[in-house]
Amino acid sequence: MISSPLIEKLIESLKCLPGVGSKSAQRMTLHLLERDRVAAKALSVALSQAADQVGNCTFCRILTEESICGICANPRRDKGSICVVESPADVYAIEHTGSYRGLYFVLMGHLSPIDGIGPAQLGLETLLARVMEENIAEVIIACNPTVEGDATSYYISEQLRETKAILSRIAHGVPVGGELEYVDGGTLTHAFAGRRPIEVEDNE
Amino acid sequence: MISSPLIEKLIESLKCLPGVGSKSAQRMTLHLLERDRVAAKALSVALSQAADQVGNCTFCRILTEESICGICANPRRDKGSICVVESPADVYAIEHTGSYRGLYFVLMGHLSPIDGIGPAQLGLETLLARVMEENIAEVIIACNPTVEGDATSYYISEQLRETKAILSRIAHGVPVGGELEYVDGGTLTHAFAGRRPIEVEDNE
Numbered sequence: 446m447i448s449s450p451l452i453e454k455l456i457e458s459l460k461c462l463p464g465v466g467s468k469s470a471q472r473m474t475l476h477l478l479e480r481d482r483v484a485a486k487a488l489s490v491a492l493s494q495a496a497d498q499v500g501n502c503t504f505c506r507i508l509t510e511e512s513i514c515g516i517c518a519n520p521r522r523d524k525g526s527i528c529v530v531e532s533p534a535d536v537y538a539i540e541h542t543g544s545y546r547g548l549y550f551v552l553m554g555h556l557s558p559i560d561g562i563g564p565a566q567l568g569l570e571t572l573l574a575r576v577m578e579e580n581i582a583e584v585i586i587a588c589n590p591t592v593e594g595d596a597t598s599y600y601i602s603e604q605l606r607e608t609k610a611i612l613s614r615i616a617h618g619v620p621v622g623g624e625l626e627y628v629d630g631g632t633l634t635h636a637f638a639g640r641r642p643i644e645v646e647d648n649e
Numbered sequence: 650m651i652s653s654p655l656i657e658k659l660i661e662s663l664k665c666l667p668g669v670g671s672k673s674a675q676r677m678t679l680h681l682l683e684r685d686r687v688a689a690k691a692l693s694v695a696l697s698q699a700a701d702q703v704g705n706c707t708f709c710r711i712l713t714e715e716s717i718c719g720i721c722a723n724p725r726r727d728k729g730s731i732c733v734v735e736s737p738a739d740v741y742a743i744e745h746t747g748s749y750r751g752l753y754f755v756l757m758g759h760l761s762p763i764d765g766i767g768p769a770q771l772g773l774e775t776l777l778a779r780v781m782e783e784n785i786a787e788v789i790i791a792c793n794p795t796v797e798g799d800a801t802s803y804y805i806s807e808q809l810r811e812t813k814a815i816l817s818r819i820a821h822g823v824p825v826g827g828e829l830e831y832v833d834g835g836t837l838t839h840a841f842a843g844r845r846p847i848e849v850e851d852n853e
Contacts (some may be wrong), residue, residue: 449715451698451703452703452712454700455695458691458695459692459695462677464677465681469668471741472738473666475736476666477666478700478712479737481665484662485665485697485699486697487662488666489700491663492689492690493663495659495678495681496686497690499653503730508653508683509653510654511653527666529778533679533683536783555673602772
């Protein structure tokens, strides 16, 4: 239908983006080629650089091109507190509220044995080592309030119950079944303020 | 908020795509970096190659990396008929119906004096020269049925009335005020079948 292999390849490649189908990809391709080739080149460079250079922070596993991310390296952050989240997007959402000044630990997913994601893939040994060695006073678990997130939270709290750290989970002010990434700042702030200690024995 | 310049740059660059805002750009960035770096690299290469190598067909002005596009070079196309459209997306939509076997001329826009787009920018001299030199029997004008498209159609038919070619415009079976690119194939096929000669003198 489209008589240019390069254009077809670009349309096909754009479909790797979430939420982009054939029609959107075609529209994006023609927009870039007809009106904004400078932006297309800039996007090409940004994609290539990010894909090559972005790795994970040694401490918190968030995506960054440095070996230690800006949050972990920031001397003004509270080094006695770690907030455990599922993805970098959750960190961005929490940082956006400005209501938390501690450090993070990014699981990069949640426990999902059927997909081969176990404690090792989530870096839970690293987390346990950090909590024990760095004299962490509080661990706030902020996994998504979904079935998988609840299971992951429970597993982490089981792992950490022998440490000295106070364990808590952000309050269920956030809508259950939703994705943390999309909660508004006010709700997230309330969820942080209303966090409560985990009673591991409860069948909650 | 996001502690990585490369990630921020990628999010910013993705916002050049039509229909992509901050939240979608962030979601796309994290999807690519967390789950599909191979696709990110492939997209980077496709963008760069297309932006560098795709130009316009010498004959019909459609986007292509060759000097003559596949449609113009195809010996089985009817060389006596030219369909004038506003954009390459319109060609793709018409080709998709399979109801037209002639050639095209892509204006790459419509007359819009306020944006500095006049007959020269639309290549109308080239079109006129082609119609006269190549013994074109029929020119089908398929500009969008919008105010600008109507004005452009009228201007083109004025330019071509001295040539021997039969002028026609695709029937207004297509929804008025809409974009040709989004019309379903059946409607487009009917619009082609129901085309009628232009009576330049009418105030239609």
